[in-house]
Amino acid sequence: MVLSLAVGRLGLRTIIWERAPELREVGAGLLLTSNAMWVLDRLGIGNATSAAGRLIHTWQILDRFGGVLQTFTKGRDRPLSISIARSAFQDVLRRELPAEVLHLSHELVALERPPDETKTIARTSGGDSCMADLVIGADGGKSIVRKLIFGSNDLRECRYVGWRALVDHVPKGWDDGRITESWGGGCRFGIAPISPTRSYWYATENIRPGWGLPPEQYKAHLLAKFHHWHRPISDMIEATPPENILLNSIADHPQLPRWSRGRVGLLGDAAHLMTPNLGQGAAMALEDALVLADCLRQCGPRESALLNYERRRRWRAAYVVWQSRQVGRMIQVELPWLSWLRDTVLRLTPDALGMLSMAPVFDFRA
Secondary structure, eight states: OHHHHHHHTTTOOOOEEOOSSSOOOOSOEEEEEHHHHHHHHHTTOHHHHHHHSEEEOEEEEEETTSOEEEEEEOOTTSOSEEEEEHHHHHHHHHHHSOGGGEESSOOEEEEEOOTTOSSEEEEETTSOEEEESOEEEOOOTTOHHHHHHHSOOOOEEEEEEEEEEEESOOOTTOOSSEEEEEEOSSEEEEEEEOSSSOEEEEEEEEOOTTOOOOGGGHHHHHHHHTTTSOTTHHHHHHTSOGGGOEEEEEEEOOOOSOSEETTEEEOTHHHHOOOGGGSOHHHHHHHHHHHHHHHHHHHOSSHHHHHHHHHHHHHHHHHHHHHHHHHHHHHTOOSHHHHHHHHHHHHHSOHHHHHHHHHHHHOOOO
16 A cells, blocks of 8 residues: 555556455554654655554563663654554555555456566456556565466475464553563563554464464463563453464565566565564565655656666665564574573663664665
8 A cells, every 4th residue: 555655646546456355453563663654754644654553762672570671762753663553554544545546355366468568467366357567566475476476485484473462451651652572582572552542462482393273272372371471461461352362473585586577576575574573574565665666756667667676675675584584583592591691682782782783774764
């Protein structure tokens, strides 16, 4: 939707095909960090997004006992991020788009190139078709577009899983514009308020090959896993309806030699799926959309625009994918002495130095 918004302001017509029959709330939130906020301001929707979520001024890394390992802060006039429900962000975008742009229940199944190769024909499972100057696959880590143009969609699975949920509860002390992420041995737990009355929480856990768990056991498993961690982690899990808890495998993509073929290209997770350790999945997609729109402004809806976009984006995206994977390895260490060493190094690292180390990720300007 962000790409459609950015491109629409160039006077180009767009159509969004969404395979879901409706856009509904799932148990997920987004952390739109400062680089994402810069993109939103450029598109003129920064204020609307802030109003629909919560401005975050402090981001703390804690140990499992609640001790502070590191604190990231910025001034009140320059927040660290916006914490927002995914559905609320979608609503902001939908209000900015003409109603006729979004087409639900449209699942892409085929892409064809006409004889003159100046267009691409897209076809859905329901028999609909569309001839377009460009087709952009922004359809996530399990992208159909990626599979159609490159023949495969391989994932690099990590040896840990992610839990997430939305809950109608904001713990006392977390209502002052902060989020926290607590680290233990092979686990972590994050708490991010998204409104005065709601929070998004997420967790990770190392697993063995073949590990599985039925949904009816999710809540009991998490309560047992985090029982001895600091408050209010158990409170957050306890307040969550069992049906709100989601479990997902965590993976990223090996780097592709190209992001496009002919007049078909990839954007966001479809091009460069990354682990969630830096909270950059949504931010990278927003950056992609802004840069691709600028390339279309320069070149028009041609193959050269996709090549220019890829040239400007691929190395930054590859760096963030790599950095996120490395951070995940550090967070998920399980041996007690390694966890202690990690925590000690973080405690001894000045907060300003920690902020400086993250600047290459968060200080994006197109």
